Amino acid sequence: MTKKRRLLAAIMFTDIVGYTTIMNENEDKAANIRQRHRDVFQKEHENFQGEILQYFGDGTLSIFQSGVEAVECAIKMQQAFQEKDPVPLRIGIHLGDVVLNDNDVYGDGVNIASRIESLGVPGCILISDKLYYAVKSHEFISAQSLGYFEFKNIKDPIEVFALANDGIRVPGRAEMMGKLTERKKSIAVLPFLNMSNDAENEYFSDGVSEEILNALAKIEAIKVTARTSSFSFKGKNVDVREIARQLNVAHILEGSVRKTGNRVRITAQLVSGIDGYHYFSETYDRTLDDIFAVQDEIALKITNRLRTHLGEKQQEQKLVEVSTTNMEAYDLYLKGLYYFNQWGSEAATKAKPYFEKAVELQDDFALPHAKLGTVYYLLAEGGHLSWAEAYEKAMAHVTKTFELKPEIPDIYEPLIAFKYDFKWDWQGTLEAIKKGLKQFPNSLEIQHLYAAFLFLRAEHVPESIAIMKKVVALDPMSVRMNLYLGVHSFFGFEMELASSAFQKVLSVVPDHRCALEFLGWIAALDGNYEKALQYFEQLQPVSGFRLHQSTCLGWVNYKMGKKDNAHQYLKEMEKLEKESEWNTFYTIDLATLYTCFEDFDKAFIYLEKAISNRIGDMMMLDSFDVYFGALRPDPRFRKMLDLIGDVPSIDI
Secondary structure, three states, X not given: OOOOEEEEEEEEEEEEOOHHHHHHHOHXXXXXXXXXXXXXXXXXXXXXXXEEEEEEOOEEEEEEOOHHHHHHHHHHHHHHHOOOOOOOEEEEEEEEEEEEEOOEEEOHHHHHHHHHHHHOOOOOEEEEHHHHHHHOOOOOOOEEEEEEEOOOOOOOOEEEEEEOOOOOOOOOHHHOOOOEOOOOOXXXXXXXXXXXXXXXXXXXXXXXXXXXXXXXXXXXXXXXXXXXXXXXXXXXXXXXXXXXXXXOOOEEEEEEEEEEOOEEEEEEEEEEOOOOOEEEEEEEEEEHHHHHHHHHHHHHHHHHHHHHHOOOOOOOOOOOOOOOOOHHHHHHHHHHHHHHOOOOHHHHHHHHHHHHHHHHHOOOOHHHHHHHHHHHHHHHHOOOOOHHHHHHXXXXXXXXXHHHOOOOHHHHHHHHHHHHHHOOOHHHHHHHHHHHHHHOOOOHHHHHHHHHXXXXXXXXXXXXXXXXXXXXXXXXXXXXXXXXXXXXXXHOOOHHHHHHHHHHHHHHOOOOHHHHHHXXXXXXXXXOHHHHHHHHOOOOOEOOEOOOHHHHHHHHXXXXXXXXXXXXXXXXXXXXXXXXXXXXXXXXXXXXXXXXXXXXXHHHHHHHHHHHOOOHHHHHHHHOHHHHHHHOOOHHHHHHHHHHOOXXXXXX
């Protein structure tokens, strides 16, 4: 009895399009086409180490151990098939798990590859997003996305790419033989153009866009792309149909804002993401005192337009509330929001004075109070304030916001984050998450914080990954959310998904340090130490200290058998731990290296130091088997978890 074997492979399906018709019309021609197909197929599979598993009728199934070789083989075949009498072949390839048992092959990877091939047209090569992100760095490969597709018995939509090398046909959307994902109840709100004479009024046009986006997000039946992804196209000359494809939405709202003194002109256009058709374009001339009414009118018009499109009845409902009667305070809030949305401690530093001035002018203006809660969290996280001082100030604004307007989802972010990162109050964190999700089930920030909470215990990591996948689906261009998805997947040992997420981060920020580091770890854990070193050697100093680089290099050198080099990196880390003002941060690094070197006594010493100093990453020790799995059988590991504290059962 042959033993089953499971492997990660590039799975290729091919099919001669219209073969039955050709056979009915001319049997000799059909036989020649089929023989030529097999001759080229066998030749190129030998050249690129492909394993032919099945011939069936006019189609084939084969696998490759290398995604690059699978793509090269497909290109060579299609180019050969276009010579003389063309063979009308379509090819589909996916990178995934397969199970081999005698002559049988099965698994989700096989199903996906088959579905992708079925979309094709003669002369094309279609590949899945997983394969594309694995091979896209190779210069000989040219490809373009065709959008997301839903396949029978496949849970999530898959982005499909068409190879665009010379001689390879790229099908148009109308030609696709499958069903393109069509999300009629979906929209992305692009940042409205600032048409004012003063370029600095950009904060105001951004604010108008965001208010309308937030209003639309209140409608549960409508999928609204998150601000981060919508605003990633700001200042870029990209066709709305391409934006819709990348964001996987059916509609785009775009517009402009012209602000002069107390007067404002807002133009809004609702556009089809499929064909660019303009459903409506209207202009609103108002005073600033009417700004909330205008935003509400636009949001309601769009909502009812989508309802009509779906055959539903129109409704009258208020989507934008008057958040303040003080227009100067509102203007200051929008200025603060402009900087706040750039995210991080530096952005928070710039936003803080505007929010503070806004609440000075009107203390019962809830929105800036809510943002100040997160501002103080970001300042503590960035080392600009002590956690204790930041917590005290943030909670004053959190409390004030709950008194004024508890239905603001933003307020749960600092409330949850401080309980989680600063207090290590797991019960309090869970209770805040429960309340937040009950009130705002569609809040991406609360969902990602819930995923982080799940990450505290290893058995819940698969669930945390599932949540982050849903978040990224609604915020596909977000560097933060893709990074979180990558991190959760990495520690959940879903390395394909992690690699894809980190590559997405690098496609937006090519030198993103954290993404480079994790890609290095993925290579290292796979035994590809040379590739790992290429990533690790790119890591640059951050905030005045060499965060993690020596740890990475020491780990890899040890695994490569270069133990003298590895111990030099260890000594460097020990020196930094003794002398640097950031010394407590290095305790995790030292614990990682000593675990790698199998000096478990010292590893536990540094783990205990890290936990005692409440170094953030240590709260997730139970999920860090990638680094510390070797310590788990030791009774001292349980002691470390006890120091972190009991995580309550999760019943959300």
